[in-house]
Amino acid sequence: xxxRTAMENKLxxxxxxxxxxxxxxxxxxxxxxxxxxxxESHFKLIVVSSAFEGKSRVQRQRLVYDALAExxxxxxxxxxxxxxxxxxxx
Amino acid sequence: xxxxxxxxxxxxxxxxNDVVLFMKGNPMFPQCGFSAAVVGALSNMKVKFKGIDxxxxxxxxxxxxxxxNWPTIPQLYVKGEFIGGCDIVxxxxxxxxxxxxxxxxGIPFEAA
Numbered sequence: 001x002x003x004r005t006a007m008e009n010k011l012x013x014x015x016x017x018x019x020x021x022x023x024x025x026x027x028x029x030x031x032x033x034x035x036x037x038x039x040e041s042h043f044k045l046i047v048v049s050s051a052f053e054g055k056s057r058v059q060r061q062r063l064v065y066d067a068l069a070e071x072x073x074x075x076x077x078x079x080x081x082x083x084x085x086x087x088x089x090x
Numbered sequence: 091x092x093x094x095x096x097x098x099x100x101x102x103x104x105x106x107n108d109v110v111l112f113m114k115g116n117p118m119f120p121q122c123g124f125s126a127a128v129v130g131a132l133s134n135m136k137v138k139f140k141g142i143d144x145x146x147x148x149x150x151x152x153x154x155x156x157x158x159n160w161p162t163i164p165q166l167y168v169k170g171e172f173i174g175g176c177d178i179v180x181x182x183x184x185x186x187x188x189x190x191x192x193x194x195x196g197i198p199f200e201a202a
Contacts, residue, residue: 057174057178057181057182058172058173058174061160061175061177061178062159062160065160065162066160067104069161070117072161072162073161077095077123078162079162080124080176080177081177082177
């Protein structure tokens with residue numbers, strides 16, 4: 001849970017999300033390149049935040065990646081991202 | 091020319107090819123589900139693209155992340171513009187935005 005908790009805290013601080021789901025898909029990728037025996041390598045995130053308003057898909061994902069730069073560089077191999085504004089998620 | 095030889099190689103690829111996909115494996119045999127999904131979207135639209143297998147080239151594999159300021163692979167470039175990774179391409183494909191992009195950029199494709 002270490003990585004998941006770190007990601008949750010960082011995303012909350014950076015994007016103040018209205019809704020945040022962090023789904024650990026590492027088990028589905030066990031044995032793949034980039035998977036770690038201890039897991040926490042493949043995640044799916046659903047982030048609903050007003051910080052995404054007026055931003056392109058690339059800009060939105062960059063906001064997430066920037067917040068998680070340390071995790072992306074050191075541990076997380078793959079992130080599936082869904083980045084929505086509150087209006088889009090409604 | 092930048093002072094980074096890897097960036098120059100990447101720039102040459104995206105200057106020399108209208109549609110470039112930096113991916114794991116090659117278009118016939120993608121080595122990663124996320125790369126395969128983008129290949130699938132492009133193939134579905136019968137878009138000609140150049141696949142660059144980053145697994146064959148560690149310099150490109152690390153270089154493309156810094157070049158694009160994007161930490162994951164695959165990465166799609168169209169006419170020199172960074173379009174995004176797997177999630178973005180999938181969303182754009184589902185929303186019909188990929189068709190609009192290729193139309194706007196003058197890239198031939200067939201509507202599925």
